[in-house]
Amino acid sequence: MSDEREKVTAHISADELRKLSKMQAEAALTKPWETEPDHVEFIDEATGLLCVAHRHPRYKNWCGYVGVGKEHPWHGRAYSDKVACAKDWLDTTETKVDDVGVINVFCANPSELRNGIAPIDLLVRCHGGLTYSGKAYWADSPDERYWFGFDCGHAGDLQPGMRSILTEAGCAPRESDDVYRDLEYVKRALRTAASDLAKAAA
Numbered sequence: 001m002s003d004e005r006e007k008v009t010a011h012i013s014a015d016e017l018r019k020l021s022k023m024q025a026e027a028a029l030t031k032p033w034e035t036e037p038d039h040v041e042f043i044d045e046a047t048g049l050l051c052v053a054h055r056h057p058r059y060k061n062w063c064g065y066v067g068v069g070k071e072h073p074w075h076g077r078a079y080s081d082k083v084a085c086a087k088d089w090l091d092t093t094e095t096k097v098d099d100v101g102v103i104n105v106f107c108a109n110p111s112e113l114r115n116g117i118a119p120i121d122l123l124v125r126c127h128g129g130l131t132y133s134g135k136a137y138w139a140d141s142p143d144e145r146y147w148f149g150f151d152c153g154h155a156g157d158l159q160p161g162m163r164s165i166l167t168e169a170g171c172a173p174r175e176s177d178d179v180y181r182d183l184e185y186v187k188r189a190l191r192t193a194a195s196d197l198a199k200a201a202a
Contacts, residue, residue, distance in 0.1 A: 031160070032180065032182045032183070033055075033060055033160045033180065033182075036055075036182065036183050037183075038054070038055040039052070039053070039054050039055065039138070040052070040053045040183065040187075041053075042187070044066075044190065044191050044194040044195075046191065046194070046195060046198075047194045047195060047197070047198035048198075049066050049067060049068065049194040049197060049198060050066070050067045050145065051064070051065070051066050051067075051187070051190040051191070051193075051194060052064070052065040052066075052067070052136070052138070052147075052190075053065075053183060053186045053187065053190065054138050056151070056153065056159075056161070058161050058165070059153055059159040059160075059161040059162055059165075060159060060160040060161035060162075061151065061152040061153045061157060061158070061159040061160070061161075061180075061181065062151075062152045062181055062182075062183065062185075062186040063132070063149055063150065063151040063152070063153075064126065064127070064149055064150050064151075064152075064186045064189055064190045064193070065132065065136070065147040065148065065149035065190075066147065066148055066149070066190060066193045066194045066197055067136070067145035067146065067147050068145065068146055068147075068148070068197055068201070069144065069145060069146075070144055070146075071201070072146070072197070072200070072201045073200060073201060074120055074146075074148070074197070074200060074201075075146045076146055077120060077133065078120075078133050079119075079120050079121045079124075079130040079131070079132065079133040079148055080119050080120070080121055081119065081120055082112065082117050082118065082119050082120075083117070083118065083119075083120055083123070083200075084116055084117060085116055085117070085118050085123055085200070086116060087114065087115070087116040089116075089118070089123060090113065090118070090122070090123075093125070093196070095125055096125075098127070098128065099125035099126065099127075099129070099192070100121060100122050100123075100124070100125060100126075100129045100130075101121065101128050101129025101130075103129070104119065104121045104122050104129050105122070107119075108122055120133075120148070123196060123200065124148060124193050124196045124197060125192045125193060125196055126150040126189045126190070126192060126193040127150050127151075127152055127154075127181060127185075127186070127189045128150060128151070128152070128154040128157075129150065130148055130149065130150055130193075131149065131150055131151050132147065132148065132149035132150070132151070133146070133147065133148050133149070134146070134147060135147065148193065148197060150189065150193070152181035152185075152186065156177075156178055156179060157178060157179065157180075157181055158176075158178035158179055158180040158181075159178075160180065
C-alpha cells in the first residue's frame, strides 16, 4: 500500500471501509459501465476471428466488431450487400428477429431467399442486426482486416451517456425499462456473429 493510501485509510474505521467496499460493489452491479473497460479485444476460440468490443465515446453503449481477412468472400462488402448463400441457411440457423433486426426482416425478399440470395445483415446474427462494415476506425493504424459490427443503441437499450446529453439539452431524461447490454452480453453476441462469418467462408 502506498504512503498516500495509508494516510487516507488511517482515518477510516474498518466498518466504514467495509461499508464503502459494499457500496462500490453495489454501484458496480447497478452501473457496470462505470467499472468496465472501454475497449476489449479477444480471439474467438471457435473461429479464430478477432473480436472487438468498443464503447461509444459519447453515448457510452457498447459496439461490437468481428474482423475478417482478405480471403473472406465478404471482405470489402457493405453489410447490406446481397450475397449468395446456401438455400437452407436461414432454415438451419436458429435466428430471432432481434438477432438480425426487424427492419432487415421486413425488407427481405422471400423470392431471393428461396433462391439462395440474401443481404449479409440477414445472415449474421448479433444484437439488433449489423450496423457497420468497414475498416477499424478505432485503431491508429488499421490492418487489412475488414470489420462487421453492431451497436447496443437500439430501442430498449440503455445508453448511459444519453442521460447527460438530454440534461445538457434542457430535456428531462425519462424513466424507462431500457436494458444496459454489458460487456459479457456483447462478448456472447460477438461469438455468435463470428460463427456466422466463419460459416460464410467455409
